[in-house]
Amino acid sequence: xxxxxxxxxxxxxxxxxxxxxxxxxxxxxxxxxxxxxxxxxxxxxxxxxxxxxxxxxxxxxxxxxxxxxxxxxxxxxxxxxxxxxxxxxxxxxxxxxxxxxxxxxxxxxxxxxxxxxxxxxxxxxxxxxxxxxxxxxxxxxxxxxxxxxxxxxxxxxxxxxxxxxxxxxxxxxxxxxxxxxxxxxxxxxxxxxxxxxxxxxxxxxxxxxxxxxxxxxxxxxxxxxx
Amino acid sequence: xxxxxxxxxxxxxxxxxxxxxxxxxxxxxxxxxxxxxxxxxxxxxxxxxxxxxxxxxxxxxxxxxxxxxxxxxxxxxxxxxxxxxxxxxxxxxxxxxxxxxxxxxxxxxxxxxxxxxxxxxxxxxxxxxxxxxxxxxxxxxxxxxxxxxxxxxxxxxxxxxxxxxxxxxxxxxxxxxxxxxxxxx
Numbered sequence: 502x503x504x505x506x507x508x509x510x511x512x513x514x515x516x517x518x519x520x521x522x523x524x525x526x527x528x529x530x531x532x533x534x535x536x537x538x539x540x541x542x543x544x545x546x547x548x549x550x551x552x553x554x555x556x557x558x559x560x561x562x563x564x565x566x567x568x569x570x571x572x573x574x575x576x577x578x579x580x581x582x583x584x585x586x587x588x589x590x591x592x593x594x595x596x597x598x599x600x601x602x603x604x605x606x607x608x609x610x611x612x613x614x615x616x617x618x619x620x621x622x623x624x625x626x627x628x629x630x631x632x633x634x635x636x637x638x639x640x641x642x643x644x645x646x647x648x649x650x651x652x653x654x655x656x657x658x659x660x661x662x663x664x665x666x667x668x669x670x671x672x673x674x675x676x677x678x679x680x681x682x683x684x685x686x687x688x689x690x691x692x693x694x695x696x697x698x699x700x701x702x703x704x705x706x707x708x709x710x711x712x713x714x715x716x717x718x719x720x721x722x723x724x725x726x727x
Numbered sequence: 728x729x730x731x732x733x734x735x736x737x738x739x740x741x742x743x744x745x746x747x748x749x750x751x752x753x754x755x756x757x758x759x760x761x762x763x764x765x766x767x768x769x770x771x772x773x774x775x776x777x778x779x780x781x782x783x784x785x786x787x788x789x790x791x792x793x794x795x796x797x798x799x800x801x802x803x804x805x806x807x808x809x810x811x812x813x814x815x816x817x818x819x820x821x822x823x824x825x826x827x828x829x830x831x832x833x834x835x836x837x838x839x840x841x842x843x844x845x846x847x848x849x850x851x852x853x854x855x856x857x858x859x860x861x862x863x864x865x866x867x868x869x870x871x872x873x874x875x876x877x878x879x880x881x882x883x884x885x886x887x888x889x890x891x892x893x894x895x896x897x898x899x900x901x902x903x904x905x906x907x908x909x910x911x912x
Contacts, residue, residue, distance in 0.1 A: 506902075513901040516807070517872045518814040519879050519894075543798040545901075548908050550803040551851035552873055553810065558760030559767055565777050565784075566755055572781075573748060573788050 504537050512541035516549060571720075572627045622698050624719035632719035633659075633677065633700055637685060637693050644687065646698075647680040650719075653702065657715075660707050663688055665697040674698075676707040696723050732757070736801035744791035751788055758802065759784075762809040769813035769876035775820065779813040786812065814876040857907035865900040868893065 504512070508531070514520050515528040531538040618640075624633040632650035637643075646661055653659045661681060662671040674687050677700065688696065699720045701713035708714050736757060742750020759780065766779040786808050794804055858866050864886065871877040871885070879897070883890045 509905075510898045510901065513905070514894075514897060517869065517897065517901065518810065518876055519872050519882075519897055521879070522818075540798070543795075546799060546803055546807045548854070548905065549873055550799075550806055551848055551854045552870070553765050553806045554761075554802060554848065555851050556761065556764040556768065556874075559764045561759055561763040561777055561780055562773075565781050566752075566759070569755065569781055569784050569788075570748065570752065572785060573751065 504541050508538060509541050512538060513545050515542055516545035568629060571625075571629070618725060620693050620723040620725055622721035622723045624698055624700055624721035626719055633661075633698075633721075635661075635698050635721065635723070637688070637723055639685065639693070642685045643682050644674060644685055645680070645682045646674075646677050648677060652678075656705050658703050658705050658707055659700050659718075660703045660713070662699045662701060662713060662717075663691060663696050664699055666691040666693075666695040671699065671713055673708065673711065676703070693723050694725060697721070698723065733800060737796060740791050740794050740801050743788060744794070751784075754787070755784060758805055761802065762805060765806055765809045766813040768874050769810065769817055770820075775816055776813070779809065779816050782816075783809040783812045810873075810876075817876045818878065853908065854904075857904050860907055861900050861903060865896050868896060869900050869904070872897065 511520070511524065511528055511531070515525070515532075520528055528538075532542060620637040620639075622635040623631050624635065625631050630650065633646055633648050635644065635646045638645070648659070658676045658678075661674040661677050663674055664671045668691065672687075672689065674683050675681055685693075697720060699713075699717050701708070701717050702715035703713070704715075736754065739750045739754035739757065743754055762783060763776065763780050766776040766783070767773070770776045770779055783805070787805060790808075794801070798804075799807070858869065861869065868877075868882050868886065871882060877885070879890050879893045882888075882893045882897075886893070888896075
């Protein structure tokens with residue numbers, strides 16, 4: 502069935518982007534339910550696209566790409582560890598504007614820096630929402646984790662895992678309620694700078710199997726605190 | 728963009744549809760410059776343009792399996808996604824954009840006349856000829872809407888014509904463009 506002139510004009514303006522909010526709703530309904538209308542929209546995209554093709558390219562910030570790669574698959578596999586500096590750039594980009602969180606981050610980042618080094622990680626969701634901050638202190642031999650997001654849902658617990666650094670499987674560092682401190686010996690000689698921390702959602706008391714059984718909700722790389 | 732680029736993009740999109748991160752990364756590498764230029768024109772602010780770019784690639788990642796090679800080239804499909812995303816954000820952010828956009832109009836429109844891409848793109852040359860047939864003011868309206876995401880209200884303010892008149896002019900112009908383009912094939 503051919504479209505009426507009115508429907509084709511609606512398709513044209515849908516592509517041009519000038520429909521009112523009300524007309525946009527009508528067009529969206531047509532688009533979902535009327536294959537002829539969908540084809541008319543595609544024809545209009547083809548007619549006008551040469552204008553956009555001719556636009557001179559511009560280079561977006563590398564943070565866009567880094568964030569995308571994090572979003573499309575939470576970095577839960579060892580081979581997804583990105584270089585530390587890039588991850589840092591990503592974290593900086595993601596942290597911009599999170600005023601409410603700034604205070605808690607500041608506490609972590611301005612802790613005294615003993616010789617031997619300290620590593621910091623912000624564990625984020627795939628939507629770049631921070632959930633936990635972690636520090637590894639090689640002088641005090643502690644791994645400290647603090648929750649900055651919401652508590653786990655009822656009858657569930659957050660469990661902290663160390664990944665990457667050439668190890669085949671995640672290793673549990675324990676269940677985190679508001680905070681958790683464990684000795685660095687739990688990292689079992691991992692290269693801290695190549696280690697990824699992750700939080701999974703588990704049944705109350707932690708994973709019954711020794712491996713994550715629920716979704717990985719937050720991940721972050723350990724970065725040397727400068 | 729030649730036929731080899733097209734084929735490479737199709738490969739990337741097919742890989743993306745299968746959930747291959749590498750294919751998606753390659754797709755981004757090949758296309759983000761163009762899509763960013765598209766979102767930048769509509770959203771003059773870099774942060775908003777990058778937000779639109781990121782959301783566009785998330786849609787591409789999630790919808791690659793729905794891409795139909797019969798209906799559009801990969802670039803045309805992705806450009807449509809980026810434009811709609813950017814216009815969506817522009818409408819949400821509101822009129823604060825308009826003042827900033829105003830100074831760029833002249834650049835944008837002459838851009839089309841002397842772009843290097845024209846010689847390699849017969850489609851663009853034909854579209855330009857058809858646009859010229861519209862007359863200056865309707866052509867400027869169509870280009871401001873397409874390139875910079877102007878709404879009817881913004882065009883109404885710019886050209887000091889009632890919104891209903893803008894709608895009429897746009898629809899008449901698009902109708903004339905269709906006739907000109909489809910008739911030339």
